[in-house]
Structures are given as C-alpha cells and as structure tokens.
Amino acid sequence: MPVLTRLIPSPVVVDIRAGALDDLAGVLADERISRSGRLAVAVSGGSGARLRERLAGSMPGATWFEVGGGTLDDAVRLAAEMRAGRFEAVVGLGGGKIIDCAKFAAARVGLPLVAVPTNLAHDGLCSPVATLDNDAGRGSYGVPNPIAVVIDLDVIAQAPAKFVRAGIGDAVSNISAIADWELANRVKGEKIDGLAAAIARQAGEAVLRHPGGIGDTGFLQVLAEALVLSGIAMSVSGDSRPSSGACHEINHAFDLLFPTRAAAHGEQCGLGAAFAMYLRGAHEESAHMARVLRRHGLPVLAQEIGFTVEEFVRAVEYAPETRPGRYTILEHLALTPEQIKDTYADYVKAIGS
Numbered sequence: 001m002p003v004l005t006r007l008i009p010s011p012v013v014v015d016i017r018a019g020a021l022d023d024l025a026g027v028l029a030d031e032r033i034s035r036s037g038r039l040a041v042a043v044s045g046g047s048g049a050r051l052r053e054r055l056a057g058s059m060p061g062a063t064w065f066e067v068g069g070g071t072l073d074d075a076v077r078l079a080a081e082m083r084a085g086r087f088e089a090v091v092g093l094g095g096g097k098i099i100d101c102a103k104f105a106a107a108r109v110g111l112p113l114v115a116v117p118t119n120l121a122h123d124g125l126c127s128p129v130a131t132l133d134n135d136a137g138r139g140s141y142g143v144p145n146p147i148a149v150v151i152d153l154d155v156i157a158q159a160p161a162k163f164v165r166a167g168i169g170d171a172v173s174n175i176s177a178i179a180d181w182e183l184a185n186r187v188k189g190e191k192i193d194g195l196a197a198a199i200a201r202q203a204g205e206a207v208l209r210h211p212g213g214i215g216d217t218g219f220l221q222v223l224a225e226a227l228v229l230s231g232i233a234m235s236v237s238g239d240s241r242p243s244s245g246a247c248h249e250i251n252h253a254f255d256l257l258f259p260t261r262a263a264a265h266g267e268q269c270g271l272g273a274a275f276a277m278y279l280r281g282a283h284e285e286s287a288h289m290a291r292v293l294r295r296h297g298l299p300v301l302a303q304e305i306g307f308t309v310e311e312f313v314r315a316v317e318y319a320p321e322t323r324p325g326r327y328t329i330l331e332h333l334a335l336t337p338e339q340i341k342d343t344y345a346d347y348v349k350a351i352g353s
C-alpha cells in the first residue's frame with residue numbers, strides 16, 4: 001500500500017499565551033515529558049534567578065543549572081553536568097543563548113527538550129538547530145526538535161524591545177528565503193518541500209501584514225506563533241531551507257567578517273531580506289518589507305546597524321561563502337563588488353528615507 005500521509009516531527013505541547021508560565025509545572029508533569037518530575041532546568045545567571053525564584057516551588061523535583069553563555073564550551077559543560085543526574089527532560093528557560101545551549105546539551109545526553117523562551121529574538125526557539133559560538137566563529141548544530149514549547153506573552157512583553165523586534169526580521173525573512181528556494185527549484189532543479197514552504201511563508205506573511213506592534217499582545221501572539229511555525233517548517237524539510245536564504249547568508253557574513261560589531265541575528269536577516277528582494281527584482285515587495293521593518297524600528301540600511309556601504313558590499317560579496325551549496329539570488333547573480341554597490345544605491349533610493 002502506498003504511504004498516504006507523513007508524520008510531521010513536532011512538539012507534543014505548544015502553549016503560547018499570556019500567563020502560560022503559571023501552568024508550566026502542569027505541562028512538565030505531562031507523562032509524555034516527565035513522570036517523576038526529575039527535570040534539569042537551564043537558566044541564565046542574571047534574569048534566570050528571578051524565574052527560578054518564581055517557579056522553583058512548583059517544580060520540587062527540578063535541578064537548576066546556571067548557563068554561562070552561548071558558546072559550544074558552555075553547552076558541552078552543561079551536558080557534562082547534566083549527565084550526573086538521572087533526568088527525564090531538559091528545560092531551557094531564557095533567551096536564545098540559553099535555549100541553544102539547552103538544546104545542544106539535551107541532544108548530547110539523549111533527553112527531550114522543553115523550550116521556554118523569554119524573548120522572541122529569532123526562530124531558533126523551536127527549530128532543529130542549535131547555534132553556538134565556537135573557535136571558528138559561530139556554528140549550527142543539528143538537534144532534535146523540542147518536545148514542548150511554552151511562551152508566556154506577559155514575560156515576552158517585559159523582555160527588552162530589541163530582542164522582540166529582532167524576531168520580526170527573522171520571521172519576515174522567510175518570504176525571501178522561500179523565493180530563493182523557488183529560484184533554486186527553477187534553475188537547479190532543487191526539490192521544494194511544499195508543506196515546509198507553505199508553513200514558513202504563511203508565518204512570514206502573517207507578521208509582515210499584521211497591523212499591530214510589539215506593544216500589543218495580539219501582535220506578540222502572531223509573532224511567537226510565526227517563529228514556532230518557522231522552526232516546524234525546518235523540521236518538516238529537514239534543513240533550514242524554508243527560513244534561510246540570501247537573507248541569512250548576508251547575516252552570517254556580518255557575523256563572520258565583523259564578529260565584535262555584528263547586530264542581532266533578526267536585525268541582520270531583515271535587512272538582508274529587504275535587500276535580497278530588491279536584488280531579485282521584486283522591488284515593490286522589497287519596499288513594502290522595508291516599510292514594515294522600519295515601522296517596527298528595525299534597520300533597513302547598513303548604516304543603521306553601524307556599517308559603512310563598503311562594509312555592507314563586502315558582506316554581500318562574502319555571503320555565498322557562508323553557506324556552500326545553498327543556491328540563492330546571490331549565487332544566481334554572482335555580482336561584482338561594483339555591481340553590489342550600484343544595486344545597493346538603487347535599493348536605498350527605492351525604499352526612500
């Protein structure tokens with residue numbers, strides 16, 4: 001008999017709403033996650049202490065681990081510490097660095113991960129990838145998808161605005177990433193996973209077209225759901241293709257060329273996406289994207305994240321090197337530095353100031 005449907009790797013619990021943290025203990029007690037309550041909870045030293053104070057009483061069987069930062073060493077150390085206990089699940093409670101460390105450590109010790117992000121800076125909160133700093137700069141490590149995702153919109157509303165805004169850039173960049181995937185399909189015959197593309201595109205479009213802003217819960221709900229769906233799209237396709245194209249290559253280039261000056265991932269991806277849309281000749285879409293990013297206070301020009309035009313040109317030129325084998329509008333056009341500079345000048349004119 002032919003296979004009629006496929007199973008989608010996805011979390012067993014997705015709880016996104018105001019006040020969700022109050023019921024975290026209940027989610028964790030789900031027997032599919034933890035029967036005995038023996039949980040390893042990874043938190044940051046700073047804001048993690050407050051969360052620990054708030055939640056420790058409702059999670060008596062939990063052991064709390066303070067995570068230093070977002071490096072591969074931090075993640076390996078965390079895994080080694082966790083190995084000593086007999087835990088049933090790992091809970092990553094905090095910002096992107098904590099979630100990434102917890103993801104990596106959970107994969108290493110063979111335990112499921114519950115992601116409890118406290119900001120919405122990027123779509124890594126529910127993706128099968130952990131991004132960690134290593135000796136060579138920054139690396140992406142394949143890990144299983146989280147078993148549960150709990151996002152408390154009251155907690156998100158208290159996060160620094162910068163870390164919530166950045167997620168808008170990452171979500172919206174899906175639209176450019178999908179256009180790159182379609183280009184690779186047309187030119188190179190690369191297979192598109194239609195379901196993964198649909199999920200990622202709808203997530204990006206919902207954020208792009210939502211009239212609200214980070215000050216209202218309705219918008220935060222859509223943004224959080226979009227970032228979770230982006231992660232699931234990546235699980236469906238088995239790689240980062242649905243959410244990562246030229247936009248992300250430009251972002252990686254900034255990270256690698258200017259490691260000490262790089263801006264937030266989502267800020268760089270949003271700028272990269274608006275420019276990539278312009279490069280592919282989608283001028284109206286590019287201008288619309290730039291308008292929306294601006295409305296949310298996100299950068300759309302190199303100078304707005306502290307880079308000169310020359311540095312931006314260098315990043316765009318270098319970008320294809322960051323993802324060998326990924327075909328995007330950058331590889332397709334293979335522009336010279338002169339051409340990148342000219343096109344950027346046109347883009348700046350087109351989006352207006």
Ligand SMILES: [Zn+2]
Nearest residue numbers: 122123170269
């Ligand atoms: Zn991203």
